[in-house]
Amino acid sequence: MVYFDSAATSWPKPPEVWQAMEHFIKEVGASPGRAGHRRTVEANQIVDETRQLLASLFNINDPERIVFTLNATDALNMAIKGLMSQGEHVITSSMEHNSVTRPLHTLESHGVQVTKIKCDRQGKIDLNQVEQAIRPNTRAIVLTHASNVVGTIMPVQDIGRIAAKHNIHFVLDAAQTAGILNIDVKRLNVSVLTFPGHKGLMGPQGTGGLFIREDVNLRTLREGGTGSGSETPTQPNIMPEKYESGTLNAVGIAGLGAGLKFLRRVGKEKIHQHEMGLTNRFIKGAESIGGLRIYGPLKDEERVPVVSFSLEGYKAGQVGDRLDKEFDIGCRAGLHCAPDAHHTLGTFENKLVRFSFSYFNTEAEVDYALKALRQIAAERPVTVLPAGR
């Protein structure tokens, strides 16, 4: 199969990811932080090493400010619900994934005020609108680093500057950028960074996390056994245990550590260059396909390797189905769990087909997909839907 769905979860993983997991499950096995015996010590070391690799990647001083979670959604819920209180105000955008919009929607029913900045048709946010939306009770800006639908990169450096200027928190959702773009939490003035482990960081599913800056105190969403400070009925106020209740997915974290080492060995820049090369090849090749329209910005520096398009005469789902069944190309057609973004782009009705590229995709695969789309476009149903649909 040609796999163009790495924005959902990257595949394949580098071989060392599975090797690290296999080693963990066969030779280590124990729960980190849960006893003093040799195996738990080794499990601890593996988890700590992964924390250090993440800290190094994101320019975080203290690895213990990094917390492992089930996935990025879990991390976003912990960040957003842990930070916001009744009567406070939060600013977000119309390009967010449901992992941001839905927790915020829940908070609205608990007296949190939410301002959603409407982005333009390319998914770009207006910094003036962000700054003008700030109120005396504004607590945070919660923003995606790049759209999971059309890849638009947000002006995070400017957002960080605005947040610092007004002394409000900046929660950055790096679901589509961790391991893909440079993220320096200090330079960007990020208060809380949330990330998946299984996309650009090349780890397995079931991994993700968040960085919580030293001056940020989140209420816990989940309490329980922490393996240390066990005497008290309250959660111990030590990092990272405060936010890591229950048994960690240590086998997954072992795999994530191997993914991070792969990133470091091959080089983030080289990987990014390859992925953007494929993105550009696809965009350029698609220009000559009649009825195919690419959404989002076209310039390299304005996007990540996630490309969405429509094909005249088709609903997105029909294209996705044909790509799968006739050409064995796996992509994602639909709303991409981001209905607001599709409303913003004007594609809520017909939806979009999304291709997302990884380091392991090839130019030949892109060319094959272009050929497939050219054929599907040529076979457009006779009864053409009204334009714009």
Next chain:
Amino acid sequence: MVYFDSAATSWPKPPEVWQAMEHFIKEVGASPGRAGHRRTVEANQIVDETRQLLASLFNINDPERIVFTLNATDALNMAIKGLMSQGEHVITSSMEHNSVTRPLHTLESHGVQVTKIKCDRQGKIDLNQVEQAIRPNTRAIVLTHASNVVGTIMPVQDIGRIAAKHNIHFVLDAAQTAGILNIDVKRLNVSVLTFPGHKGLMGPQGTGGLFIREDVNLRTLREGGTGSGSETPTQPNIMPEKYESGTLNAVGIAGLGAGLKFLRRVGKEKIHQHEMGLTNRFIKGAESIGGLRIYGPLKDEERVPVVSFSLEGYKAGQVGDRLDKEFDIGCRAGLHCAPDAHHTLGTFENKLVRFSFSYFNTEAEVDYALKALRQIAAERPVTVLPAGR
């Protein structure tokens, strides 16, 4: 290493567990429920099959009432916080793990009333006290199925009967019993069952879940992308998506499915018989070790294969350290994330050493540990601590 820490996480796993994970990560890879292509369909099938195996194990009619979580702690937080509202009352015991006591403690600060039934020195609960604690505003009884410290099995059938009689919910924490004791949610009148995937069910870390009975509606603790019903700002009211936001740990769930098939193939009874055989062998052998005291009930039908003990003249941690360093025996010495239980047993000060046995442990390992303990007991420090400490 002799691994006697399966109550924390079972090890080793049956080979088919990591084989299923290897297959998933190398050949499937995709996120279940996140697109329509072939790989996501296969990922769905694997996750669905695991759900069906769990449903069959726990006598659950509709597998879609089972939700996958990060771990049992995650599931307990979802159950307890999703169920209880301000002004309501909940009954629990003094033998609970911090994964129950800490979420309840958090809820107390939000106006939930908690009654903690004090158990006896063996960890047994008095049913009359439970029934007498019920108030007009009692919403639920939250109880462990068996103590993670001393293995005491709770009278869950009677608790279920009491809950049904008074029309209150029964939340059962099966952390130490899922895959080990028979759990029939109908027979036990369980409203919500929470379970880890990585202990008795033989799956990998990073797996766990909960069953939510048809008449139980939990508020969500985590909202986000669900892969279906993506149009709305509210979480879709469909099972299991309502409670499964973000990318599932599908590779872990694949392993859990293989663990469940192993359980079915070998037979839960055969596994249990083996584990109880080791437990009895240890208890019997320990009788003749001077200064060694076993806590909890001694009868087979009153305990699971988790045994805790003290050794006169030692703090538990000292024994654990010596077992690890001198004898390469991995166990767990300390509070076991259950301070209330240790207060109940009178062991909070000196703590306990816990051995927990799995199907893969052998009689020879038990005999070796008994020999080690005999030696440690004989080498008791000259300055003996006061009795009972």
